[in-house]
Amino acid sequence: GDNGASEGKEPIKVVTEAGFMPFSYLDKGELVGFDIELIDAVLKEAGIEYTIENVGWESMLAAVQNKDADLAIAGITVDDDRKQTYDFSSSYFESTHKVVFREGEAITSGEDIKELKVGVQAGTTGSKAAEKIMGENHPNISKYDSNTLAFMSLQSGDVDAVVTDNIVADEYVNNNPDANVEMITDPETFDSEFYGIMFPKGSELVEQVNTALQTLMENGTYEELYKKWFDA
Numbered sequence: 001g002d003n004g005a006s007e008g009k010e011p012i013k014v015v016t017e018a019g020f021m022p023f024s025y026l027d028k029g030e031l032v033g034f035d036i037e038l039i040d041a042v043l044k045e046a047g048i049e050y051t052i053e054n055v056g057w058e059s060m061l062a063a064v065q066n067k068d069a070d071l072a073i074a075g076i077t078v079d080d081d082r083k084q085t086y087d088f089s090s091s092y093f094e095s096t097h098k099v100v101f102r103e104g105e106a107i108t109s110g111e112d113i114k115e116l117k118v119g120v121q122a123g124t125t126g127s128k129a130a131e132k133i134m135g136e137n138h139p140n141i142s143k144y145d146s147n148t149l150a151f152m153s154l155q156s157g158d159v160d161a162v163v164t165d166n167i168v169a170d171e172y173v174n175n176n177p178d179a180n181v182e183m184i185t186d187p188e189t190f191d192s193e194f195y196g197i198m199f200p201k202g203s204e205l206v207e208q209v210n211t212a213l214q215t216l217m218e219n220g221t222y223e224e225l226y227k228k229w230f231d232a
């Protein structure tokens, strides 16, 4: 038969970068996280079949830009620079930045990272936030391919602090009680920002995804996911 509108269509390609717990990460080799469950619920609601692949951050951005992928979800902040290159869904999560640092450093404000060696994930808003304080391409800023690598460098002592998204910082600090790290946020220095689902420019999926997202926000599904992942 040929009555389903989506029948015969190829599944769309979703990409993510699974180094961003609790939004997108690997648990025993399995992709999990708030974003992973959210995009599953959204696409199910929209009646869209998909495949999902974990790729590097830069590859993920390139894949969407080149239309090798149909959308990306990975705690991606909607910002004006990216809007030049990509389309975004309506926002689904509010975020800001935190500084995670080795216990004992005298860090009480965002500005205090000026005195430190700072690790960030390259090409993220955390990187921009650190550069806004220390200066663009400042030699004391180390840019890593993943947020995971930035945290590993904090552990090994290669950097003194990491600037990253607040919820990801919370998760790391809570999950690593023996890491001897602490964290601060600083609303004076770090702006609030919003995550969105990222599409190639001109994608026809944006509207369908927004409609589905809206439904999930109204019917309690979003709230359920939120509670599951963020209200311990």
Ligand code: ARG
Pocket (backbone or CB within 6 Å): 016, 017, 018, 019, 020, 024, 057, 074, 075, 076, 077, 078, 121, 123, 124, 125, 126, 146, 147, 165
């Ligand atoms: N929200 C920040 C940004 O968009 C960091 C996102 C990092 N995400 C990840 N999957 N590593 O720049």
